[in-house]
Each structure stands twice: as structure tokens, then as C-alpha cells.
Amino acid sequence: MKPREIRRGIYFVGAVDWDRRLFDSLIPLPDGTSYNSYLINGSEKTALIDTVDPTMTQVLINYLDSLKVKNIDYLIAHHAEQDHSGSIPVVLEKYPKAKVVCNPRCKGMLIDLLLIPEDRFITVEDKETISLGDRTLEFIYAPWVHWPETMLTYLREEKILFTCDFFGSHLAASDPYVTDEGQVYESAKRYYAEIMMPFRTNIQKNLEKIKDYPVDIIAPSHGPMYDKPEFIIKAYHSWAFDEPKNIVVLPYVSMHGSTRSMVAYLVGALAQRGVTVKQFDLTVTDLGKLAMSLVDAATIVVGVPTVLAGPHPNAVYAVFLANALRPNLKFATIIGSYGWGGKTVETLTALIPNLKVEIFDPVLAKGYPREADFKALENLAEAIARKHKEQGFA
Numbered sequence: 386m387k388p389r390e391i392r393r394g395i396y397f398v399g400a401v402d403w404d405r406r407l408f409d410s411l412i413p414l415p416d417g418t419s420y421n422s423y424l425i426n427g428s429e430k431t432a433l434i435d436t437v438d439p440t441m442t443q444v445l446i447n448y449l450d451s452l453k454v455k456n457i458d459y460l461i462a463h464h465a466e467q468d469h470s471g472s473i474p475v476v477l478e479k480y481p482k483a484k485v486v487c488n489p490r491c492k493g494m495l496i497d498l499l500l501i502p503e504d505r506f507i508t509v510e511d512k513e514t515i516s517l518g519d520r521t522l523e524f525i526y527a528p529w530v531h532w533p534e535t536m537l538t539y540l541r542e543e544k545i546l547f548t549c550d551f552f553g554s555h556l557a558a559s560d561p562y563v564t565d566e567g568q569v570y571e572s573a574k575r576y577y578a579e580i581m582m583p584f585r586t587n588i589q590k591n592l593e594k595i596k597d598y599p600v601d602i603i604a605p606s607h608g609p610m611y612d613k614p615e616f617i618i619k620a621y622h623s624w625a626f627d628e629p630k631n632i633v634v635l636p637y638v639s640m641h642g643s644t645r646s647m648v649a650y651l652v653g654a655l656a657q658r659g660v661t662v663k664q665f666d667l668t669v670t671d672l673g674k675l676a677m678s679l680v681d682a683a684t685i686v687v688g689v690p691t692v693l694a695g696p697h698p699n700a701v702y703a704v705f706l707a708n709a710l711r712p713n714l715k716f717a718t719i720i721g722s723y724g725w726g727g728k729t730v731e732t733l734t735a736l737i738p739n740l741k742v743e744i745f746d747p748v749l750a751k752g753y754p755r756e757a758d759f760k761a762l763e764n765l766a767e768a769i770a771r772k773h774k775e776q777g778f779a
């Protein structure tokens with residue numbers, strides 16, 4: 386494919402990775418991803434915004450060759466993570482006069498991660514500018530979106546905001562801009578849940594920080610660009626600022642059907658009371674879906690059998706992940722079956738120090754649930770519905 390020209394002399398030179406299915410050896414990528422890099426020609430200087438994952442360096446190099454780029458003055462590094470920085474060493478070798486432009490913290494990380502020589506850097510402060518002649522780059526620090534060194538670049542004359550991971554989506558697409566907002570909403574929300582949600586208060590601060598910049602295009606480092614930026618800004622505002630909704634997330638695992646029957650009963654009892662439930666079988670579920678559901682949920686109920694005196698390991702994994710993602714949950718509890726004893730409740734509750742939740746009484750059945758257990762589930766559903774209503778979660 387030929388490089389796409391976004392505006393006169395500004396090109397998308399990134400790589401679309403249709404086939405990648407796992408990120409960080411952790412995050413499922415059902416729709417692939419992209420590593421976006423942008424070339425900006427000014428009347429006097431040329432800048433490259435970020436590079437691409439090292440597995441796709443050649444795509445970037447081919448684009449630069451096809452555009453006959455003889456010199457790069459500034460290689461803007463927004464973020465040291467290797468999916469954007471990993472091709473910097475190759476670009477520096479190809480363009481010996483190029484300087485990496487980043488903040489001091491990013492410089493240290495790039496030296497650590499990629500062994501880039503110290504003399505190849507120029508560091509910039511928050512709000513500092515660099516002129517390309519007829520174009521001006523303004524650098525905006527955006528710490529913890531999602532690493533401490535992250536920054537953004539605002540191209541003043543064109544009103545383009547290059548946002549790195551901020552507003553990104555893991556979505557491979559052939560169109561440079563969003564064409565299907567429903568699909569991008571899903572991918573961007575998944576991305577927010579997995580990458581940004583742990584830093585929600587920093588996201589709030591950074592949304593405030595950029596709100597007075599007039600922006601015609603948001604150009605993130607993953608997924609398509611936004612030529613209607615209000616779509617993704619509004620979505621981020623709702624994810625980062627809104628109160629939870631009247632939703633229970635119910636990840637569960639069941640070995641012989643007892644816990645499953647409790648889950649089914651509770652789902653019915655909650656639905657009868659107007660509470661939305663999102664149920665996930667942890668033996669098969671895409672953990673990205675579970676993460677997304679945590680963005681809006683008020684309550685998490687973990688369905689877990691006791692095995693080897695403790696919680697089933699699949700539930701441990703899910704609870705550990707939920708704690709790490711720091712969702713805005715308000716309530717939590719555990720339901721499930723056990724054979725003769727164990728420390729399931731103690732083990733799982735010890736795994737959620739980050740969740741500022743009120744814990745409902747767990748409902749544990751010895752063996753297959755009996756009438757008293759179903760009654761306890763009925764009471765649990767009633768308590769959840771009442772709390773959600775009291776808090777005004779709609």
C-alpha cells in the first residue's frame with residue numbers, strides 16, 4: 386500500500402498488523418492492531434512521530450523509501466514501550482542526523498530498553514515547541530497514559546493531536562479514519578479497559594489538560610484516526626468520569642455443575658429485579674470482554690468452587706486481573722460450592738486490596754445447593770438491587 390497523505394506533506398507511515406492475536410503475552414487481540422507512525426514535512430525540517438513494533442520495521446522503512454525521505458531531523462518518541470519505540474534504532478541508523486525528541490523520563494527508559502546512545506537525544510519540557518519551519522509541534526506531557534513518560538504532540542497549524550496510546554484501539558483497518566463507529570467504540574473501550582482503566586484519575590486529568598486545544602483530527606498510535614474527535618473524547622469522558630451503572634459482572638467457573646446452578650439462579654433473580662448481568666465462563670471467556678464489562682459495572686460477583694482447599698485457579702486469575710485493572714466497582718461478593726471446607730473466601734478477598742468495595746455476605750453451598758442456599762441467593766439479589774437503587778445507579 387502507498388503511504389496515505391493526511392494533509393499536504395503529512396503521511397501515515399505505520400504498520401497494520403491484521404494477524405496479531407496477543408499483546409504483551411497477555412491481552413487478546415481479536416481484531417488485530419496497528420502501530421501508527423506519522424511523517425510530517427515542514428518547510429525546513431522533517432519529523433517522524435513514533436515508529437512501529439520491531440516485528441514490522443520493514444513496513445515503516447518501505448514507506449519512508451517510497452516517499453524518498455532523505456533526512457529526518459526529529460524522531461518524536463511519545464512513549465518508550467516497544468510497540469512504538471522498537472524500530473527507533475533502525476531509523477536512527479538509516480538517518481544518522483536524526484535526533485530522538487522526548488521528555489527526560491522517556492530518554493532514560495529508551496536508553497534502558499533499547500540501548501540508544503545518549504548523544505542521539507533532545508529532551509523537551511511540557512508545552513515546549515519545536516518549529517519545522519511552517520509547522521509547529523507542541524509537546525504535551527500526559528503522564529500515566531499509560532506509562533509515566535507518555536507525552537502527546539499537537540501540530541498547531543493543522544490542529545492534529547497525536548495522542549500515542551491515548552484514544553487508541555486495537556483494531557486493524559484499511560481505512561485511515563473511523564468508518565464504523567460501533568466497531569471502533571467496542572475496540573477503543575476494550576483498549577481503555579485493559580490499558581487505561583488502572584490510571585482512571587490520570588486519564589481524567591489528561592482529558593482536562595487537552596480540552597482547550599482545538600482539534601480537527603486525533604491521530605492515535607493504535608487503530609484508525611478520528612476526523613470527528615468528539616466521538617472518542619465523549620466516550621472517554623463517560624468511561625473515566627461516569628458513575629457505575631446498574632450492572633453486575635459475574636465471572637464464574639464450575640467443575641461439576643453446583644456453582645453453575647447457583648450462578649444461573651442468581652442471574653435470574655437479579656434480572657427479575659431489573660439488574661443487568663454480564664456472565665462469563667472463565668474456562669472459555671475472552672478476558673478482554675470481562676475487562677470491558679468492568680468499566681461500567683457497580684458490582685462483581687465471583688462464582689467459584691473450592692478445589693484443593695482454595696478457590697479454583699481460573700477464579701484467582703480473574704480476581705487478580707480485576708484488582709490490577711482498578712475498575713470503579715462499589716460492591717463485591719462470592720458464591721459457589723465446596724465439598725468439605727477450605728479458604729476460598731479468605732484467599733479471594735485478600736487479592737482485591739485495590740478495589741474499594743463493600744462486600745456482601747458470600748453464599749457458599751456444601752455440595753449441590755439446597756433450598757436454603759437458593760433463598761440466600763434470592764436475598765443477595767435483593768440486597769444488590771437495593772444498593773444499586775440507593776446509589777442511583779441506572
Ligand code: FEO
Nearest residue numbers: 464466468469550
Ligand atoms: Fe501501544 Fe503502551 O504502547
